[in-house]
Each structure stands twice: as C-alpha cells, then as structure tokens.
Amino acid sequence: MADSSLPIPGALEVTSPRYSQAAILQWLNSWVTTVDHKKLGILYTLYAIFFLLVGGVEAMAIRIQLIRPNNTFLSPEVFNRLFTMHGTTMVFLVGMTFIFGFANYLIPLMIGARDMAFPRLNAFSFWVTAFGGLMIYYSFIGGYGLFGDGSAPDVGWFAYAPLTAKAFSRGHSTDFWALSLIVTGFGTVGAAINVIATILCMRCKGMTMMRLPLFAWLNFAVSGLILVTITPLTAAQIMLLVDRYLGGHFFDTQSGGSAMIWMHFFWIFGHPEVYVLVLPAFAIANEIIPVFSRKAIFGYPAMVAASMGIVFISLGVWAHHMFTIGMTSVSNAFFSLSTMLVGIPTGMKIFNWVATMWGGKLRFATPMLFCTAFLFQFLIAGLTGIMLSVVPWNWQLHNSYFVIAHFHYVLVGAIVFCIFAGLYYWYPKVTGRMMNETLGKWHFWLFLIGFHITFDIMHIPGMLGMPRSIYTYEASRGWGTLNMIVSIGGFIQAIAVLLFAFNLVWSYFYGEKAGNDPWDAWTLEWTTASPPPAYNFEDDPVVRSRRPLWDLKHTEDTDWKYE
Amino acid sequence: MVAATSWHEAAGQAVGQGPLARPSIFAPASTPAHSILALSYFVLAITAGIFLTVGGVLAYVIFRYRQRGKDDTEEPPQIYGSTQVEIAWTVVPVLIVVVLFLTTARMIFAIQDAAPPKSALNVTVVGHQYWWEFNYPELGIHAVNELHVPLSSAKDPKPTYLKLLSADVMHSFWVPQLAGKTDLIPNHPNEMWVDPLAPGMYVGQCAQFCGVEHAKMLIRVYVQSPEDFDAWVKNQQQPAVEDDSVAAGRRVYESQACVNCHTIRGTGTTGRFGPDLTHLMSRDTIAAGAVPNTPKNLRAWIENPDTFKSGSLMPAMHLTDEQLDQITAYLSTLK
Ligand code: HEM
Ligand SMILES: [Cu+2]
Numbered sequence: 060m061a062d063s064s065l066p067i068p069g070a071l072e073v074t075s076p077r078y079s080q081a082a083i084l085q086w087l088n089s090w091v092t093t094v095d096h097k098k099l100g101i102l103y104t105l106y107a108i109f110f111l112l113v114g115g116v117e118a119m120a121i122r123i124q125l126i127r128p129n130n131t132f133l134s135p136e137v138f139n140r141l142f143t144m145h146g147t148t149m150v151f152l153v154g155m156t157f158i159f160g161f162a163n164y165l166i167p168l169m170i171g172a173r174d175m176a177f178p179r180l181n182a183f184s185f186w187v188t189a190f191g192g193l194m195i196y197y198s199f200i201g202g203y204g205l206f207g208d209g210s211a212p213d214v215g216w217f218a219y220a221p222l223t224a225k226a227f228s229r230g231h232s233t234d235f236w237a238l239s240l241i242v243t244g245f246g247t248v249g250a251a252i253n254v255i256a257t258i259l260c261m262r263c264k265g266m267t268m269m270r271l272p273l274f275a276w277l278n279f280a281v282s283g284l285i286l287v288t289i290t291p292l293t294a295a296q297i298m299l300l301v302d303r304y305l306g307g308h309f310f311d312t313q314s315g316g317s318a319m320i321w322m323h324f325f326w327i328f329g330h331p332e333v334y335v336l337v338l339p340a341f342a343i344a345n346e347i348i349p350v351f352s353r354k355a356i357f358g359y360p361a362m363v364a365a366s367m368g369i370v371f372i373s374l375g376v377w378a379h380h381m382f383t384i385g386m387t388s389v390s391n392a393f394f395s396l397s398t399m400l401v402g403i404p405t406g407m408k409i410f411n412w413v414a415t416m417w418g419g420k421l422r423f424a425t426p427m428l429f430c431t432a433f434l435f436q437f438l439i440a441g442l443t444g445i446m447l448s449v450v451p452w453n454w455q456l457h458n459s460y461f462v463i464a465h466f467h468y469v470l471v472g473a474i475v476f477c478i479f480a481g482l483y484y485w486y487p488k489v490t491g492r493m494m495n496e497t498l499g500k501w502h503f504w505l506f507l508i509g510f511h512i513t514f515d516i517m518h519i520p521g522m523l524g525m526p527r528s529i530y531t532y533e534a535s536r537g538w539g540t541l542n543m544i545v546s547i548g549g550f551i552q553a554i555a556v557l558l559f560a561f562n563l564v565w566s567y568f569y570g571e572k573a574g575n576d577p578w579d580a581w582t583l584e585w586t587t588a589s590p591p592p593a594y595n596f597e598d599d600p601v602v603r604s605r606r607p608l609w610d611l612k613h614t615e616d617t618d619w620k621y622e
Numbered sequence: 623m624v625a626a627t628s629w630h631e632a633a634g635q636a637v638g639q640g641p642l643a644r645p646s647i648f649a650p651a652s653t654p655a656h657s658i659l660a661l662s663y664f665v666l667a668i669t670a671g672i673f674l675t676v677g678g679v680l681a682y683v684i685f686r687y688r689q690r691g692k693d694d695t696e697e698p699p700q701i702y703g704s705t706q707v708e709i710a711w712t713v714v715p716v717l718i719v720v721v722l723f724l725t726t727a728r729m730i731f732a733i734q735d736a737a738p739p740k741s742a743l744n745v746t747v748v749g750h751q752y753w754w755e756f757n758y759p760e761l762g763i764h765a766v767n768e769l770h771v772p773l774s775s776a777k778d779p780k781p782t783y784l785k786l787l788s789a790d791v792m793h794s795f796w797v798p799q800l801a802g803k804t805d806l807i808p809n810h811p812n813e814m815w816v817d818p819l820a821p822g823m824y825v826g827q828c829a830q831f832c833g834v835e836h837a838k839m840l841i842r843v844y845v846q847s848p849e850d851f852d853a854w855v856k857n858q859q860q861p862a863v864e865d866d867s868v869a870a871g872r873r874v875y876e877s878q879a880c881v882n883c884h885t886i887r888g889t890g891t892t893g894r895f896g897p898d899l900t901h902l903m904s905r906d907t908i909a910a911g912a913v914p915n916t917p918k919n920l921r922a923w924i925e926n927p928d929t930f931k932s933g934s935l936m937p938a939m940h941l942t943d944e945q946l947d948q949i950t951a952y953l954s955t956l957k
Contacts, residue, residue: 135834135933215831221808222791222833227751312808318792319810352687358703383794384805385786385812388734392727399719403712410711413680419698420689431684438676442669449665449722451658451729454802455647458794458829524645524798526829529837536645536825613697621702 094178099185100164107156110148117145122546128534138530139213146216152192154336157478159250162278168584169272171263171600176256180249188246191239198235212236220310220321225303237296244289251282265602272582276363277342280370281335288328295324326377334373340477344430347484348412350580351427352419358411368404382453391450398448425499429480436472461521467514487577491589492570498562506555512548581606645825647798652816654733654801661729738783746785749793749806752835753910763858766897767910768842772851774817781817797826797843818845834933840911861888862900871952874945902956921950
C-alpha cells in the first residue's frame with residue numbers, strides 16, 4: 060500500500076487522550092449499541108439499582124408522612140401518587156429488571172454459551188423496558204404541566220376499576236400508567252423468550268437439562284410464567300385504554316361494566332408476578348448456599364420439581380387477593396386450599412436448603428449472610444402467607460398494614476436480600492474486583508436490623524385496624540408510636556442501602572483484585588477471566604456433571620459418579 | 623392492653639363521648655369477630671409451631687456447622703439427597719394443610735352462609751367517595767357515617783344484616799371488632815352481618831383505596847340497648863325541626879347550591895349527592911369522622927371543606943360571614 064497522509068479510519072480514537080470528547084462518545088456509543096449479553100446484563104442491573112433508589116426515596120417520603128398522626132409533610136394527592144409510584148416502580152422497574160440483569164449476565168456463562176440466543180432482541184428488550192420506565196416517570200412532569208391535568212398515577216399499583224375510569228381519574232395519569240406498563244411488558248416478554256430459547260438451544264456439550272445449574276432452571280421456569288401472565292395484564296391495560304378513549308365498557312361501572320373483571324385480569328397476572336420475582340431470588344440462593352456450605356445442593360431433582368410445582372400452583376391462586384369481594388363460600392374455600400398448597404413446595408425448598416447446610420462448613424461471607432437471613436425471613440413470610448390464606452382471618456387482615464408487612468417480608472426480606480447476596484457474589488466476576496467485606500458486613504447488619512424494626516412491627520397496626528393507603532390517621536387511633544418505630548426502621552434501611560451504593564462504586568476502583576474464582580465455586584462462569592472476555596469462552600466447554608469445577612478440583616471424587 | 627385505655631380516652635374526649643372501644647381484632651364484640659379470633663389463635667399456634675421447629679433447626683445448623691478456625695483444605699462429605707427424607711417432609715406439610723383447610727372451610731361456611739333470622743335488622747350501606755350512607759328500609763330512616771344498631775344477645779338475638787352497595791368506586795366496610803371486611807362494589811351488591819354483643823361505640827374505616835380522601839372515610843358504629851335504639855329511631859323518623867328564630871339560616875340553605883346535594887326533610891330539598899342533613903346534630907362527627915361536630919367546625923367546614931378534608935367532593939361555598947353565621951345557627955337546630 061502506498062504511503063498516505065490521510066488518517067486511517069479509527070486511528071483518531073486510538074490516539075486521542077483518554078478523556079477526550081471523542082473517547083467518551085465512543086464509550087457511550089459502545090454501551091448504547093451493545094448486543095453483548097454481559098453489557099446488557101450490567102445495564103439492566105444498573106437500571107434496577109437506580110430505580111431501587113428512586114422507589115426507596117418514595118418509600119421514605121411515605122414513611123415520613125406517617126411518622127406521626129395528622130402529619131402534613133405531604134398532601135393527600137402527593138401521598139397517593141407516591142405510594143402508587145413506589146409500588147409500580149418496585150415491581151415493574153426494580154424487581155423485573157434485576158431478574159433480567161442477573162439472567163442475562165449469567166445464563167450464557169453458566170451454560171457455556173457465547174451469548175444469548177437472540178442478541179439483538181436482547182438489546183431491543185432492554186431499551187424498550189428502559190423507555191417504559193422513563194415514560195412513567197415523565198408523567199410527573201408531563202401529566203400536569205405540558206399535556207393536561209393529572210400528574211403521576213395515583214390509583215395504586217393494582218389500579219382497581221372503576222377508580223381508573225374517565226369519570227374518576229381525569230387527566231392523563233392513568234394513561235401514563237397503562238401505556239408505560241404495556242411498553243415495559245414488550246421488553247419483558249422479549250427478554251423472557253430469549254431466556255427460554257437460550258436455555259433450550261445454547262447449552263454446551265454435555266449439559267443436559269438435568270445438569271443445568273438451578274439458577275438457569277428457575278429462570279427458565281420464571282420466563283415461562285412471564286409469557287403466561289404478561290398477556291392478561293397487557294390485555295387488561297388495552298381494555299382500560301379502550302374504555303377511556305373509545306367508549307368501551309369493560310370496567311366502566313357507570314355504564315354497566317364490571318369492576319371484578321379487572322380484578323381477575325389483574326391478579327391472574329399479579330399473583331404469579333410474586334413468584335416471577337421470588338423464583339429468581341431462590342435461583343440466587345441456590346447458587347450461593349451450596350458454595351458457602353461447601354456441599355452439593357441437597358435434592359436437586361426435588362428442587363426442580365418444587366419450582367415447577369410453584370409455577371403451576373401459582374397460576375391457580377389469584378383470587379386469594381379477592382376474598383373480600385363477596386365470592387361464593389365454595390370459591391373462597393377453593394382458593395384458600397390452592398393457596399395453602401403453595402406452602403408445600405416452598406416448604407420443600409426451605410428444607411432442602413437447610414439440608415444443604417447441614418453437615419457443611421459454613422463460610423459466612425457477605426453473600427452467605429444475606430442468604431441465611433433470607434431463609435429465616437422467607438420462613439416467616441410463608442407463615443404469614445398461610446395466615447392470610449385462612450379466609451376468615453383474611454377478612455380481617457386484607458388491605459391492612461398486616462398485608463403490607465407480609466408482602467414486604469417477601470419483597471424485601473426474601474427478594475432484596477437475595478439480590479444483595481447475588482450482587483456481592485458475582486460482583487468480582489463482573490468487575491474483576493471484590494466488594495469490600497467490612498462495608499458489606501455493615502451493610503448487612505444495618506439492613507437486617509432496619510428491616511426487622513420496620514416490617515416486624517408493621518404487622519401490629521394492621522391487627523389494630525390500620526388500613527393501607529391512608530395518608531394520615533388520628534392520634535386517637537393509637538397507631539402513632541408503632542408508626543414512628545416503623546419509620547425509624549425504614550431510615551436505618553435507607554442508610555444501609557446508601558452504604559451499599561458507596562461500596563459498589565468504591566470497590567470498582569479500589570477493591571481487591573478478584574481472580575477467576577474467588578469463592579472457590581463450581582459453575583462454569585468461574586472458569587472465565589474476571590471480567591469475562593467478549594466471547595466468554597475460548598473453547599466451547601464440555602461438562603460431565605452439575606458441578607464442572609468440582610470435577611476439575613476433585614478428580615479423585617468427581618460428581619458424575621453420583622448423579 | 624394497659625396503654626389501650628389512654629387511646630380510648632383521647633378519642634372519647636375528642637368527640638365528647640365516653641371511652642371508645644379499641645379498633646383491634648383482638649377485642650371482638652360480635653359473633654363473626656369472635657369466631658375469627660378463635661380461628662386465628664388456632665392458626666397462630668400451628669404457624670408458631672412450624673416456626674419454632676424449622677427456625678430452630680436452621681439456628682442449630684448455623685451454629686453447629688459454621689466454619690471454625692482455618693481448616694479450609696478439607697471439603698465436608700458430599701450428600702446429594704435422600705428420597706426418604708424428601709418424602710417425609712412433603713407428607714408432613716400435606717397433613718398440616720389438610721387440617722388447616724378443613725377448619726378454615728368450616729368457618730367460611732359458618733360465617734358466610736348464616737341465614738338471617740326473622741328478628742334481624744336490615745340496613746343498606748352505600749359507600750360514597752368519602753362518606754357512608756346507611757338506609758333502614760323497614761324503619762324508613764337514613765343515617766350518615768354513624769351506624770346505629772341494636773344490641774344482640776344469645777337470649778334475644780338481633781343481628782344486623784348489611785347490604786353493601788357503592789355509588790361510585792370500590793370501598794370496603796371494616797369495623798374490626800364487629801366482623802371482617804367486605805367490599806362495596808358498583809353493580810355488585812354484597813352482604814355481611816354483625817350481632818354486636820356489647821354496647822358501645824366501635825370505630826372502623828374504609829379499607830379499599832377509593833381516591834384522594836380514602837384516609838378520611840371513617841365509620842362509627844353505635845351499639846345501643848333496645849330502648850336507646852328505639853329512641854334514636856323515633857327521633858330519626860321525625861322531619862327536621864322548625865325553629866323561626868333561624869329562618870334566615872334556612873333561607874340561606876334553600877337559596878344556595880347546598881340543595882343540589884343535600885336533603886333536609888321538611889324543606890322540600892332532596893339532593894342525594896351529599897349526606898342527608900335532616901338530623902345533622904344527632905351525629906358526633908362531621909365529614910365521615912374527620913372532626914367533632916361542633917358549630918365552630920361546621921362553620922369552618924361550610925366556609926371551606928378543605929380545612930379538614932382537602933379532597934372532599936363538597937365545594938367551598940363562598941358565603942359571607944353573615945350567611946355563614948346564619949346557616950350555622952340553622953344547622954345547629956337540626957337535632
Ligand atoms: C425500606 C424499604 C421499604 C419501605 C419502608 C416500604 C414502605 C412501604 C409502605 C409504607 C407501603 C404502603 C403504602 C400504602 O399502601 O399506604 C408500601 C407499599 C408497597 N411497597 Fe414498599 N417499602 C419498601 C421497599 C419495597 C420494595 C423493595 C418493594 C418491592 C420490591 C416494595 C413494594 C411495595 C409495593 C408493591 C407496595 C404496594 C403499593 C400500593 O399499595 O399500591 N416496597 N411500601
Ligand atoms: Cu372508601
């Protein structure tokens with residue numbers, strides 16, 4: 060080639076200083092246009108952490124308002140928006156995106172694949188979800204100021220009809236709610252299809268379904284559940300928009316529609332949704348507990364069966380959110396039974412985890428601390444769940460603070476605890492550095508203490524007659540002191556989460572170097588470098604058992620002899 | 623239990639009333655609430671048993687098997703599972719579920735399918751954004767926000783059957799000491815019953831998020847001896863009292879938008895959107911329990927309902943000071 064004075068394409072970026080505008084743009088561009096499952100996994104996770112902080116600020120505002128009777132920190136309108144946005148944010152923008160963050164990053168690595176089955180669909184799913192999240196938050200500005208009256212949604216995350224009908228919800232807040240959840244729903248379905256296809260088609264040689272890490276199994280089950288349940292939700296939201304704009308009468312009781320049809324559609328989605336969130340939390344515990352107990356998971360086939368059991372039973376329990384709407388006694392009894400039945404597979408799981416720890420050598424590093432607390436808390440959440448399935452008692456406790464306490468035991472005590480565990484556990488793989496253990500322990504203990512102060516106490520006002528979704532109460536009701544304690548617990552949790560956020564950033568720059576396999580673990584992701592190279596594995600891995608790294612490390616006593 | 627009395631006293635003072643009962647499910651005062659509490663203790667016992675057993679084992683495992691010292695060379699023996707154990711811990715929960723379910727089902731049928739006896743009183747409850755309407759079809763009276771019911775007893779059962787309707791969105795009727803809650807749903811009438819066994823005032827509240835002022839949709843249930851109840855009924859059946867000294871106030875009421883929404887029997891006004899005011903002064907509170915019913919509060923309320931209940935659907939009336947005084951004087955005669 061002739062010598063040329065023209066710059067070689069791309070050379071500009073290479074030679075420009077590290078922080079030049081061009082370099083930054085290129086770096087941004089690499090994230091926006093990426094189709095690498097690992098980068099998308101990180102994007103999902105950062106997105107979820109961001110909204111966890113936003114939803115947390117909303118929770119704190121709610122708790123400040125309720126800290127004493129007759130408080131006027133928030134107006135009733137703002138309070139209603141905040142609890143609606145808190146619920147919506149936590150379920151759709153935090154819970155769902157954490158799942159896909161972990162699943163995207165880890166599943167291809169765990170099953171020895173180079174990427175997800177449909178990398179472009181993967182990127183599309185993330186950006187659609189992100190757009191949905193932005194849209195619902197835009198309602199804070201767009202709702203009132205620019206495009207009509209009615210700010211952020213204020214109808215509860217369950218958005219019961221007919222409060223969402225035009226007659227009772229003027230302006231566009233409810234439209235923002237429905238539209239943005241339809242949009243995040245597209246992303247969710249895309250991501251779920253991708254997880255299913257990846258697990259079915261991309262496993263490395265030797266990885267049969269019964270050698271799949273439980274993490275992948277549970278995400279597989281969850282993705283199936285998502286496909287079945289997002290459908291009725293999206294349908295209901297479209298019907299709602301038809302009611303509001305095209306004169307449909309599905310849920311508009313003023314013209315003969317039915318409030319109960321909405322409830323059925325919503326909870327056929329909404330109840331399994333709880334399992335959509337909690338099964339990935341189990342998935343994390345399934346990886347961490349064995350490694351830190353130094354034992355194989357106890358009863359792998361039973362764990363798979365129990366997860367599938369939960370998936371199927373969860374589809375038949377939705378009406379336990381509706382014990383007070385005047386169903387027949389036979390329906391009430393039926394849904395009471397189906398709900399109690401969920402206790403059996405979940406019980407099996409807890410027993411299996413305990414059995415995994417039994418006889419092990421438990422190392423209580425931060426991830427294991429979070430998982431252990433999860434076991435206790437999930438036990439309690441399950442038991443209060445059984446109480447709520449006892450229909451007559453439900454008539455008392457439904458829509459009271461007892462219920463809020465119960466489902467936060469699941470959402471925070473189980474799911475958030477496991478997510479923290481997972482973040483500490485896989486952080487070294489993702490960044491190449493360990494998270495700081497001392498800060499991690501502080502985070503754990505503060506969060507644990509704050510959690511229990513908040514949510515243990517919160518059961519009591521419920522039994523003393525305090526309904527949910529109230530922005531204030533009279534001093535004479537006797538709930539003041541309890542609410543004060545609950546709020547203080549909330550602040551302790553908030554401090555713990557800030558410590559965690561600090562740790563995330565600090566460790567990225569100053570954390571101890573991790574190496575490939577800092578926890579002495581057994582699944583395939585730990586064979587790659589930390590962080591893993593773009594194509595994950597230089598050679599396609601081949602496995603012969605559920606714990607390929609165990610086999611490598613214990614050639615004298617390999618797993619495949621026992622499976 | 624001890625601290626409880628002070629809440630009642632505080633609440634009682636606020637409305638010039640005797641001690642209030644606690645709005646707690648642990649202080650039942652009616653058959654459904656009693657039965658539910660008994661069932662709850664049974665369920666609590668079972669769940670506490672499970673918690674102690676499983677939690678105990680977990681605690682034991684944590685302490686017994688935590689890694690001691692620095693012997694991280696040797697791995698513990700690997701156990702992959704055990705079919706017998708798995709079967710055992712599936713069967714035991716199944717048995718527990720069977721017992722729980724059977725007890726629960728019996729209670730569901732006992733409460734939900736109890737047929738009203740002849741002696742029952744019927745009340746139609748209508749939930750409105752953010753207040754309650756209580757109609758007594760057999761007695762021909764309406765009450766607002768404060769439900770009066772007769773005392774019931776084993777000897778002389780006088781249960782009250784509530785038919786639950788909604789005028790707008792979903793609400794839920796919940797007075798914890800009397801019964802569990804039941805929703806009020808547009809186009810879908812529901813039913814529940816209470817048979818209060820102790821006289822007194824019981825507080826409850828709407829338990830389904832119903833809009834801006836959901837928090838201030840309180841219920842008071844007055845359980846009265848048969849004589850007191852009859853006296854109350856007699857009074858409610860009268861039309862509004864006429865008192866010439868407040869004729870000016872009455873004219874203000876009749877000439878303003880008040881009549882679009884309110885009824886005062888005897889004045890020919892029949893608005894149904896807001897509460898019936900015929901016997902306004904027989905109530906302890908205004909605005910569904912938001913504040914005590916005093917002339918001062920009434921005046922402030924009419925001047926601007928936002929003072930007590932910013933999301934109330936009653937508009938500020940823009941009256942002059944004089945009109946406000948007159949109408950307050952008039953309303954104060956509506957015993
Ligand atoms: C420190 C942590 C948190 C605190 C103090 C907190 C507090 C609260 C409170 C007080 C309510 C009741 C609002 C009401 O109905 O009056 C609430 C509702 C709710 N929370 Fe949280 N929360 C926390 C974290 C979470 C997390 C992590 C999730 C989910 C992953 C979550 C999901 C929900 C949902 C779904 C609702 C129902 C909202 C509704 O009624 O529409 N919360 N929270
Ligand atoms: Cu209500």
